Amino acid sequence: MHDTDTSLKDARRIELLNMASELLATKPTASLAEIAEYAGIGKATLHRYFASREALILALGYRALALVTQAISASQPEQGSATEALKRIIEALVPLGDKLYFLLREPLLETHADFVAAESASQLPILALIQRGQASGEFKHDLSAEWIVHYLDYALFATWQSLYDGNLARRDAARVLITTLFGGIVTSPS
């Protein structure tokens, strides 16, 4: 068993996760047979990579959290103003919709305390960033930082869904989200 062996299996595993999250985003109740067919493999092979549906979903969930964590840290949340840092994070997260959107509608994950805890932990950097922005006066302080983080999550889901539905162009998505989230829908009293 060489390095390339594990690399190939890992790569295929990742590709399976990509296909699965893609399908589950549009059809949360897809059966394993449908997932296998969508990924172009046999269901037996799917089972060789993921012992059960639960194992697949959990792998998808943790992979999603890892992607979020990586996107956040790559955006250097502690660099520059909180506003600019949050913009960078949003621009990094919006393109990940294919791999994250299924989280909204997958009931299995919230029954796993470990996963829920990991999910909260993955958002801590954003929470810290919001608090930093509140302390610097950039973000509103009459809204709790926890609420803002939660609201941001849903604003991202709204964006991803608009992308799926074709009501938002990829190149516009992050900008539209940032405009709406940052400044709201009411015209500024300028």
Next chain:
Amino acid sequence: MHDTDTSLKDARRIELLNMASELLATKPTASLAEIAEYAGIGKATLHRYFASREALILALGYRALALVTQAISASQPEQGSATEALKRIIEALVPLGDKLYFLLREPLLETHADFVAAESASQLPILALIQRGQASGEFKHDLSAEWIVHYLDYALFATWQSLYDGNLARRDAARVLITTLFGGIVTSPS
């Protein structure tokens, strides 16, 4: 068969819908047996009121749309400024979370073209209101009215979920949502 007979059956049917939407909000995959138990009735009786799971879910969906339509029209969306009208609508919709939140996670409804069309139709008054607000200069015109309506939906879901999780008090919910949605998270440059 007197009027009271149908009234009583109707009342019970509505109570069943209430219990079902309440349970499905927290457990979207609840079986019919679980729903019946949660409502305190036998599963045979549940089947007497709703022939199938699909019939139950559709009844829930259409009831939800009716509640939205009613809440909107009771808020008189064409009275006063668009901003004030939208505030009234949001204040009317926030308390309906128990009966509407399940919509976000119910996969069955989006497969029914009729329902999807009815859902769009139920939001037309809000769309018109947003457009009115854009024309009057109250709402941003560099965001599409469709996007704002869609974003509002998700902001409502975010609020309802915070209420379920106990992270938002009932009396604060509408105010917090309105603040965040209308003015965003960034401090106004006053």
Next chain:
DNA sequence: CCCAAATGAGATAAAATAGTCTCAAAAGAG
């Protein structure tokens, strides 16, 4: 080219759930 490992297709359990049916008990109208 050869061979071990991985794969795909499908048969076959095993499990969960939707939906039906029966019957005794409860509820409600008059």
Next chain:
DNA sequence: CTCTTTTGAGACTATTTTATCTCATTTGGG
């Protein structure tokens, strides 16, 4: 109080989906 209707509990069937297993075929390393 009596009779009709509705209900609840549970047995039972049908259906769907997960999970296992077999075996011929394919793939890729050496």
